[in-house]
Amino acid sequence: MSVAMDVYEMLKGPSRETIFAAVFVSYAVYLIGLAIHRLYLSPITKFPGPKLAALTRWYEFYYEVVLRGKFSDHITELHKIYGKLIYDFKHPVQLA
Numbered sequence: 001m002s003v004a005m006d007v008y009e010m011l012k013g014p015s016r017e018t019i020f021a022a023v024f025v026s027y028a029v030y031l032i033g034l035a036i037h038r039l040y041l042s043p044i045t046k047f048p049g050p051k052l053a054a055l056t057r058w059y060e061f062y063y064e065v066v067l068r069g070k071f072s073d074h075i076t077e078l079h080k081i082y083g084k085l086i087y088d089f090k091h092p093v094q095l096a
Contacts, residue, residue, distance in 0.1 A: 049078065049087035 014022075038055055039045060045054065053059040063071035078086050 044087055047085050047087035048082040053078075054087055 035055055039051060050059070060071050063069075063074050075086075
C-alpha cells in the first residue's frame with residue numbers, strides 16, 4: 001500500500017508551498033537581473049547620476065509625493081553635482 005501512496009503523491013503534483021517558493025525565487029532572480037542590467041549593462045549607464053534613481057522610480061516618488069513636489073528642485077541640484085547630463089530611470093538622459 002505504501003508504494004501506491006508514494007505514486008499517488010508523486011502524481012498529485014507540487015504543493016502550494018513549493019509553487020509559492022518557486023514563484024518567489026523566480027521573482028527575486030528577475031529583480032536582481034533587472035538591477036544588474038540597469039546599473040551595469042545598459043548602454044546609458046555611462047552617464048553620471050545617482051544609482052538609486054537609475055534603479056527605480058521610487059526615487060522620484062519620494063521627492064514628488066513624500067516631499068510634495070520637490071523633484072524638479074532636486075533635478076537642479078543633481079545637475080550641479082553631476083554636470084549637464086544626468087541619468088535616472090524615468091528620463092534616461094537629462095540635459096541641463
